[in-house]
Amino acid sequence: MRTLNQILNKIDSEDELTKDNFKFLLQLKNRGDIDLLFRKAYEIKQKYVGNKTYFRGIVELSNICRKDCYYCGIRRSNKNVNRFVLKEEQILSAAKWAYENNYGSVVLQSGERNDKAFIEFIEKTLMEIKKLSDGELGITISFGEQSYDTYKRWFEAGAHRYLLRIETSNPEHYKKLHPPDHFFEERLNCLKMIKDIGYQTGTGVMIGLPFQTVDDLVSDLFFFKEFDIDMLGMGPYLVNEDTPLAKEFLNFEEKKDEQYLLGLKMIACARILLRDVNIASTTALQALKYSGREMGLLAGANIIMPNITPMEYREAYQLYDNKPCIDDDAELCLDCLKQRIYGIESEIGYGEWGDSPHFKKKNLINNI
Numbered sequence: 001m002r003t004l005n006q007i008l009n010k011i012d013s014e015d016e017l018t019k020d021n022f023k024f025l026l027q028l029k030n031r032g033d034i035d036l037l038f039r040k041a042y043e044i045k046q047k048y049v050g051n052k053t054y055f056r057g058i059v060e061l062s063n064i065c066r067k068d069c070y071y072c073g074i075r076r077s078n079k080n081v082n083r084f085v086l087k088e089e090q091i092l093s094a095a096k097w098a099y100e101n102n103y104g105s106v107v108l109q110s111g112e113r114n115d116k117a118f119i120e121f122i123e124k125t126l127m128e129i130k131k132l133s134d135g136e137l138g139i140t141i142s143f144g145e146q147s148y149d150t151y152k153r154w155f156e157a158g159a160h161r162y163l164l165r166i167e168t169s170n171p172e173h174y175k176k177l178h179p180p181d182h183f184f185e186e187r188l189n190c191l192k193m194i195k196d197i198g199y200q201t202g203t204g205v206m207i208g209l210p211f212q213t214v215d216d217l218v219s220d221l222f223f224f225k226e227f228d229i230d231m232l233g234m235g236p237y238l239v240n241e242d243t244p245l246a247k248e249f250l251n252f253e254e255k256k257d258e259q260y261l262l263g264l265k266m267i268a269c270a271r272i273l274l275r276d277v278n279i280a281s282t283t284a285l286q287a288l289k290y291s292g293r294e295m296g297l298l299a300g301a302n303i304i305m306p307n308i309t310p311m312e313y314r315e316a317y318q319l320y321d322n323k324p325c326i327d328d329d330a331e332l333c334l335d336c337l338k339q340r341i342y343g344i345e346s347e348i349g350y351g352e353w354g355d356s357p358h359f360k361k362k363n364l365i366n367n368i
């Protein structure tokens, strides 16, 4: 049996990036050992993506969704949600604020809709954001499963990164998290279309889900690698009591620490395996620990997505319970984040897109 030090000392070599090694790392229990793992991931982050943290101001523009995922607070069957759609001017004003405050990019996200009015609305909004920032603001979008034509239209309108979380790479597990009319293959196919069109492609999973095994998590890591993704947005599973999956995860309060550490260990393992991709330190970590997002950065992440949605709508966009920062306005969020990021001696990539070095390298190779 090899020791943790033996594994970490050699993990820079491709031969050591084995499923067995990652299973061992994900199962670490001793806090000192876990810290060693984080330190190694941080070292690899510094080497491959540098010390900068990039901001993506996130606008949650609507909580209307045609899907019914068992874990999600804004699923269509949840009648306890006040549904909203932001007006174009509200989205543009948030984007303008991000631009004026030197955020390099924004993320537009909403529940999934594929009707004509929505597709046009997003297309127009993307073009207006490009206009108001002289093309300078980077745009990531996350609007779920769409047709090839829709993805292409939005790409041509100015979005250049797309985040579509696969949630689990195990099709049998996927079936337990979704109703029968949601298909794993369809999601995978969408991810392929996004990549073919030329978006920087992001995906992710939920960590610590009911019915999930450590082998599933290891497979998720290797799925990211084999799919050659550019960005990763993943976080611990958090319960929303208004969802069917909540009854599969009892005594959540007692398991919070475990969920939190598993979320961080997955970030660290992803950094070690994937090296030069962008990895977000998600709000879900902060929901479990006040300093969760900074810890995510110390465990290998390099992206933060501060919420810039108008405050009055944040309460209604709760994918999980007790989401943090719903009462802080964007200015306050920014000040607090700056302090937190300087506190861990990371720089902020003001005004930069902060594209994934992995994506840049691929494009360079393709253009030779």
Ligand code: SF4
Pocket: 065, 066, 067, 068, 069, 072, 073, 074, 075, 076, 110, 111, 112, 144
């Ligand atoms: S996870 Fe996404 S697609 Fe599923 S119900 Fe929630 S918002 Fe809709």
